[in-house]
Amino acid sequence: MTAKAISNAQPQRRVGVREKSAETTRDSLLMAAIKIFAEHGFDGGSIDQISKAANSHDRMIYYYFGNKESLFVAALEEIYRRFNVAEAALTLDLTRPKLALEQVVRFVLHYYKEHPEFVTLLNSENLHRGKHIVRSDKAQQFSSPAISVVDDVLRRGIAEGSFRATVASRDLYMMIVALGYFYQSNRFTLSAFLGENLETPEVFEQWETFVIDAVLRTVLNPAAL
Amino acid sequence: MTAKAISNAQPQRRVGVREKSAETTRDSLLMAAIKIFAEHGFDGGSIDQISKAANSHDRMIYYYFGNKESLFVAALEEIYRRFNVAEAALTLDLTRPKLALEQVVRFVLHYYKEHPEFVTLLNSENLHRGKHIVRSDKAQQFSSPAISVVDDVLRRGIAEGSFRATVASRDLYMMIVALGYFYQSNRFTLSAFLGENLETPEVFEQWETFVIDAVLRTVLNPAAL
């Protein structure tokens, strides 16, 4: 699937090359679905909005995806795929575990910031108690890469002696993700309640520094601090 | 629950002897709104569902709250009020900052676990970019108690010498909340991806222990570890 190739798919009508046309329509519907579901949630986003955003028709969604739920599942799978692609491109210097861990934290925080649809789609899915994702065959395989990256770094640090041996990679992974996710997910209510706009670069950087510090202090042997 | 304290009670009247008083109708609509909005979000929850859950009628919601959005705002205000009430009941031993901080973490994690509506309502509000809460006059005052509790503990620990002086109370507050919130908010997708059910007591306790540890390591002077 060539996701990047289809943004602004306005003139997809009468494309000329017959074989490409189908893929283009399907893809632009999927892109539109991600956008609309991210903005309005599963319930708030309508089939009509999506098909219009894709310069297509309601009927095409049923043609390609069957129904609204399956379209949502496809959207979820697509954003996870993208996350994994981005993460795979992350090259860590495992010989320096502390630095590598810092890189992981930075990557996660920036990815969430630059891909708010990732956060809102997952929120929508959790509101529905994960009922869509369990229908996906690909669910399990999505998470493993992410957690294994953390696991790799953690093992190296322990082997090296700078990291504490009692930290579970699952907990460390969840900690990093939680601190990145929450900031993005709740930035509107937080901004209102704290009286401080969390969307300014300065506040974000301050948070990033704090999170790196907190993660390292959690993981490092006191001697290595 | 002290109904009189509830906000926006426009139609004031003598309570009288009537079986189903106005106070009851308004309150049961609000309780139902919290329940339904928590389960289905703002878009997914319908006026009809709510009025039926409250054994009342659609029309009454408009009579007491004006429209769906104002009802949602009232629901948000109510759950924040409840959180603050619960937090106010928390008695901390400020002479022992480390223990007090642990108590705060435990309180937050348990409150989120036992009040999932708090999490889902806030998620729904953030999906709408905080547009409802900015309409609330009470927004600002809600957060201050929560963050000031953390601030108090932090100051004491710093004064005592056991806590590092460079930690911002806002960051510490957000860290605690993030680690509690995320676990609850994303437990369904996390369970699916990790292949492990996060709703079992054992996993929760393990997480709680980890969070306490992480928070303390972030805050404590290395010497005090």
Add this chain to the structure above:
Amino acid sequence: MTAKAISNAQPQRRVGVREKSAETTRDSLLMAAIKIFAEHGFDGGSIDQISKAANSHDRMIYYYFGNKESLFVAALEEIYRRFNVAEAALTLDLTRPKLALEQVVRFVLHYYKEHPEFVTLLNSENLHRGKHIVRSDKAQQFSSPAISVVDDVLRRGIAEGSFRATVASRDLYMMIVALGYFYQSNRFTLSAFLGENLETPEVFEQWETFVIDAVLRTVLNPAAL
């Protein structure tokens, strides 16, 4: 009923003098009804709009008028009463029938222009095939003064010899009213179709001159032209 005394009846709450209070509420509801029904018609105007415009409550309309239809009848009667009051104040020089007829035309055209509610309420009533006005005991008595004025002038002119004897006063009355009413009633669609704004004073005056001319030419003996 002191209709003129109640415009801007905002501070009618806690009026002090007990007896006046009721009349004030009833009157302000009636004034509001005329305004709202005139602007939105019988169907388009709501009980709620009216009671709010009168700084009162829905319930009061039922208290004073019984239901929406009776309120509309009361509004119709009131505007007819006002028209007759205004017409009664018209002093004609019957010794000069031609001039008197011109005065009648001017009066009618200006009354419609300055009382658009008269026109829109009657239109609304005609849309309902006059079903409300037939319920009014006062209906018949309303028209007689108006037509008798025209009749008086016409008789004088005929007696004098300047008017043609074959003109029926009913037709003459309808002609005058039609030319005044239509201009006001249809000014929006006419303006759109003619591409000329009929609400400017110049265009109105031009029309007035034309109507006077047309009426006189219809009535006068050719010799008297």
Add this chain to the structure above:
Amino acid sequence: MTAKAISNAQPQRRVGVREKSAETTRDSLLMAAIKIFAEHGFDGGSIDQISKAANSHDRMIYYYFGNKESLFVAALEEIYRRFNVAEAALTLDLTRPKLALEQVVRFVLHYYKEHPEFVTLLNSENLHRGKHIVRSDKAQQFSSPAISVVDDVLRRGIAEGSFRATVASRDLYMMIVALGYFYQSNRFTLSAFLGENLETPEVFEQWETFVIDAVLRTVLNPAAL
């Protein structure tokens, strides 16, 4: 009725063999809209009434027209189109201007009598201050034919010497239309007030005779009377 000529037919398609073609559905909705709006006005006529009168469903109105207002605009355009079609079929003997003018008056008065929907729809539109018609691209072009017919006759009469040169065609047009329109539009309240049923053929004919006389006396040179 030539359905293809109707405006705004967005969903174009092959007519096919289906029993209830789209053309039929759209048209019957439009016919029903004219009927219902004419009977109850814009506010009084409901989408439900219209769709049922057309043996169709609410949803189809939104499919073909978008919303209630656009349906009303389409109805307005259609009745104007019909009027113009009828007028175009009117063949006048311009060599005899006096007779031609009489024909125009007769045509207008009869058209209004036989098409009461024309009157009530325009009244409804004027109640809304012409807000719908200004949205129509076709507004301007509708009136020109009507007024140009009057203009043609008037010019001929002036050229011939029988008509006065100082009469404006716009005023003459408005006079004719006003006298026809008002009789039809206000026949219910007029009947009530005059105590005389304006719907009987005799009274109508008497009025027609009077109007022809009034119009001619307004236009003719005294010498030609």
Add this chain to the structure above:
DNA sequence: CATGAATGAGCTTTCATTCAT
């Protein structure tokens, strides 16, 4: 004299979806 509470039916509009080519 006035009001707060309640009601059921109706409103316009949008929903996800299927039919028939």
Add this chain to the structure above:
DNA sequence: CATGAATGAAAGCTCATTCAT
């Protein structure tokens, strides 16, 4: 491969009106 047409249910909301004090 794609489309125009159609559908029934439900959405949020407003309607005129009555109850009970």
